[in-house]
Amino acid sequence: MISLYWNFRVRLAWGLVLLAVVAFAVMAPGFLSVSNVHALVQSFAALGVLAVGLSLTMIAGEFDLSIAGVVPLTALITIAVGQSTSLVVGVVLGLLVALAFGLLNGWLTARFSIPALAVTVGTMVLTTGLGHAVAGGEVVTLTDFGIGLSLDAPVAGILSIHSIVELGLVVAAVFVMARTWTGLTIYSVGSDPARSAASGLSVSRAMVTVFVASALFAGVAGALQGISLAAATPGADLDTVLQAATAVIVGGVALSGGKGKVLGAIAGAALLSVVGNGLSLIGTPTAVVQLANAAILLVVVVTDGTLTRLVRRGAENAATTLVPAPAATTPQGGSS
Amino acid sequence: MTAELGSPPTADTRTAPTRTPSTISRLRHALTDGAVIIRLVTVLIFVVASIAVPQFATGENFQTLLQSVALIGIAAVGLSLITIVGRLFSLSVSATIAISAILFAATLRWGPWTALLVSALFGLLSGAVQGVLVGRWRTDPIVTTIAFAAIMLGLGQLFTEGRNIRGDGDATVFGSTVLGIPGQVFAFLLATVVAWWLHRYTVRGRVLSLIGLNEKAALVSGLRSWPIVVLAFGVAGLFAGVAGGLLGAQSGQGNLGLGAAFGFDAITAVVVGGVSVKGGRGSPFDAAVGALLVGLLGNVLILAGLSYETQLIVKGVLVLGAVVLAGATALDPTTRRGGR
Numbered sequence: 050m051i052s053l054y055w056n057f058r059v060r061l062a063w064g065l066v067l068l069a070v071v072a073f074a075v076m077a078p079g080f081l082s083v084s085n086v087h088a089l090v091q092s093f094a095a096l097g098v099l100a101v102g103l104s105l106t107m108i109a110g111e112f113d114l115s116i117a118g119v120v121p122l123t124a125l126i127t128i129a130v131g132q133s134t135s136l137v138v139g140v141v142l143g144l145l146v147a148l149a150f151g152l153l154n155g156w157l158t159a160r161f162s163i164p165a166l167a168v169t170v171g172t173m174v175l176t177t178g179l180g181h182a183v184a185g186g187e188v189v190t191l192t193d194f195g196i197g198l199s200l201d202a203p204v205a206g207i208l209s210i211h212s213i214v215e216l217g218l219v220v221a222a223v224f225v226m227a228r229t230w231t232g233l234t235i236y237s238v239g240s241d242p243a244r245s246a247a248s249g250l251s252v253s254r255a256m257v258t259v260f261v262a263s264a265l266f267a268g269v270a271g272a273l274q275g276i277s278l279a280a281a282t283p284g285a286d287l288d289t290v291l292q293a294a295t296a297v298i299v300g301g302v303a304l305s306g307g308k309g310k311v312l313g314a315i316a317g318a319a320l321l322s323v324v325g326n327g328l329s330l331i332g333t334p335t336a337v338v339q340l341a342n343a344a345i346l347l348v349v350v351v352t353d354g355t356l357t358r359l360v361r362r363g364a365e366n367a368a369t370t371l372v373p374a375p376a377a378t379t380p381q382g383g384s385s
Numbered sequence: 386m387t388a389e390l391g392s393p394p395t396a397d398t399r400t401a402p403t404r405t406p407s408t409i410s411r412l413r414h415a416l417t418d419g420a421v422i423i424r425l426v427t428v429l430i431f432v433v434a435s436i437a438v439p440q441f442a443t444g445e446n447f448q449t450l451l452q453s454v455a456l457i458g459i460a461a462v463g464l465s466l467i468t469i470v471g472r473l474f475s476l477s478v479s480a481t482i483a484i485s486a487i488l489f490a491a492t493l494r495w496g497p498w499t500a501l502l503v504s505a506l507f508g509l510l511s512g513a514v515q516g517v518l519v520g521r522w523r524t525d526p527i528v529t530t531i532a533f534a535a536i537m538l539g540l541g542q543l544f545t546e547g548r549n550i551r552g553d554g555d556a557t558v559f560g561s562t563v564l565g566i567p568g569q570v571f572a573f574l575l576a577t578v579v580a581w582w583l584h585r586y587t588v589r590g591r592v593l594s595l596i597g598l599n600e601k602a603a604l605v606s607g608l609r610s611w612p613i614v615v616l617a618f619g620v621a622g623l624f625a626g627v628a629g630g631l632l633g634a635q636s637g638q639g640n641l642g643l644g645a646a647f648g649f650d651a652i653t654a655v656v657v658g659g660v661s662v663k664g665g666r667g668s669p670f671d672a673a674v675g676a677l678l679v680g681l682l683g684n685v686l687i688l689a690g691l692s693y694e695t696q697l698i699v700k701g702v703l704v705l706g707a708v709v710l711a712g713a714t715a716l717d718p719t720t721r722r723g724g725r
Contacts, residue, residue, distance in 0.1 A: 112527060114527075157705070157708070157709060157712075161708075161709055161712030161713055162712065163662065163663075163708050163709070163711070163712040164473065164662055164663065166473055166474070166527060166662070167473070167656060167662040167704075167708045168705065168708055170474070170649070170652055170653075170656070170704060171656075171701050171702075171704035171705035171708055172701065172705065173649075173701075174649055174653065174697060174700050174701035174704060175697075175698060175701025175702060175704075175705065176701070177697055177701075178694050178695070178696070178697025178698035178699075178700070178701055179694070179698060180694075181693060181694035181697060182692075182694035182695070182698065184694075185694075186692075283694075285649075287476075287531075288535075290531070291531050291532075291534075291535055294528060294531060295532075298528060304525040304527075304528060334543070336539045336542035336543050337539070337543070339535055339538075339539045339542075340535070340536060340539035340540070340543075342535065343532045343533075343535035343536045343539060344532075344536070346528065346531075346532040346535075347518070347524075347529070347532045347533075347536075350518075350524040350525060350528050350529060350532065351518065351522050351524055353524075354518075354522050354523040354524040354525070355522060355523070358523050
């Protein structure tokens with residue numbers, strides 16, 4: 050039953066995406082125009098790459114808050130270095146810094162067995178501070194915005210180099226999580242780190258992998274965003290984290306770890322970008338769009354919390370009685 | 386002071402095999418206790434700054450320092466209860482403070498005390514609702530509080546349309562000083578004492594720590610966790626609301642950007658103060674010390690001529706250091722990567 054629900058969640062999310070697309074195609078004229086779909090894919094790819102990165106850490110049972118600092122920091126480094134020397138050096142340097150923070154997050158989390166949230170609060174403040182240091186109190190701009198324009202120029206109508214790079218990363222993550230041992234290990238570590246370690250899997254390596262992936266995805270998103278806008282501003286970008294987290298959770302990745310599919314996170318990102326794009330086409334204020342996102346998130350979290358409780362109760366039953374009991378159908382006292 | 390529940394018996398037997406621990410082993414134990422180290426560091430920074438930084442040890446600077454610490458401290462002391470009960474952090478502290486400040490400014494025409502009451506009640510209500518979700522319905526605290534922050538700020542945006550709300554009345558009563566100490570500092574002291582007393586000397590406070598330490602054991606002992614979680618979130622919200630009200634009084638206005646940095650400063654204070662992010666260990670008093678340390682460091686850095694970004698970097702390093710320190714001292718090979 051429960052596993053059925055979690056598998057169903059991906060399909061449910063994609064169903065909602067389809068529903069939203071149909072609804073907006075009817076309600077908002079111009080929703081399906083090539084230029085709007087191009088804009089939609091742009092925002093979807095940017096959100097998707099962050100959501101997928103975050104979903105990896107969540108499947109491993111952790112949460113990466115530091116992307117709120119890493120995204121603006123990479124953008125700032127890319128633009129600042131790109132302005133003074135060359136953009137390639139800027140991108141490479143930005144990604145190296147992102148990589149370093151991913152390694153730090155993963156290593157600290159695994160080595161000292163601290164909740165990653167506490168670690169990433171620290172690295173978020175740290176990266177935000179570094180961002181301010183790079184900016185030096187002003188908006189950093191790139192005088193040559195031709196590169197940004199060509200990055201966003203339509204390719205095959207609805208795509209762009211910008212979105213192709215991000216979608217490529219997303220596809221790679223789907224493949225790794227669904228088809229490789231690395232992916233399987235991450236799932237295993239997320240559902241039960243103690244037993245994974247006892248079975249000889251390297252918990253630390255899985256942790257470092259997911260945090261490096263999350264930081265690099267955030268770094269790529271930040272660098273591309275910086276080049277596109279030809280500008281970058283310092284400051285923690287918590288709105289983006291909220292959006293990414295909403296996308297992942299709506300897509301059916303459980304915060305308790307080990308459950309959910311990367312495809313679900315992608316569906317969540319698609320749903321949020323379709324709803325955001327459609328609502329603003331109709332002329333809804335952005336505050337209402339944000340409210341809608343937060344409300345969706347709360348509803349999903351409450352449903353998932355209830356279900357997780359049922360699963361855990363069933364699992365504890367099975368563990369204590371040593372009788373294989375069907376999960377969720379065994380009644381047990383206590384109102385935990 | 387915090388060692389009553391904070392020191393597991395295994396730690397005692399490891400450092401002192403005899404029944405009566407010698408002074409040396411007690412000292413060794415104290416030096417591996419994060420909270421004690423933080424207190425020592427705070428005193429050390431204070432002494433060094435008094436000697437090395439010329440403008441530091443002046444009455445005027447102490448007043449500035451205490452005032453900057455007070456509001457963050459109030460929020461941090463409340464937040465520490467959430468951390469102690471094992472629900473990590475609330476990320477809605479900033480939003481609660483901003484909305485409370487707006488409410489304070491909007492209701493100031495009915496008198497400063499009414500306005501403060503409105504702010505406090507708003508905080509209490511918002512905290513309690515989040516507590517019910519997290520405690521009763523077992524939602525994830527981080528995601529729930531992020532969502533609540535978005536909802537509060539979204540509603541605030543709709544009602545204020547991003548404008549600044551000016552306080553229409555006289556709120557100088559909270560800005561007045563008694564014996565040279567600003568009113569906010571008294572509020573901070575009061576909040577610390579109340580939270581510390583609640584945590585240390587009431588049954589609910591003791592249960593709070595037990596749930597944070599071992600929720601299953603608490604359940605087996607017949608203690609339901611969710612009312613205590615609601616209590617922790619409620620008090621945290623209440624304190625954030627009071628901090629927001631006082632911030633509104635201080636600035637004479639309220640807007641959505643007010644107090645944006647307070648949430649993370651409060652988290653920094655809690656973590657740096659030595660409250661374990663795994664729950665159960667630490668006390669609101671530790672969070673107050675943490676707030677003092679963070680404020681002290683910020684003050685010294687400003688006086689030493691360092692910029693805002695350097696302060697942020699130092700804060701980030703401080704959080705990481707404190708988290709790692711706590712993790713390293715609490716690292717028990719038998720419970721590696723156990724639940725959280």
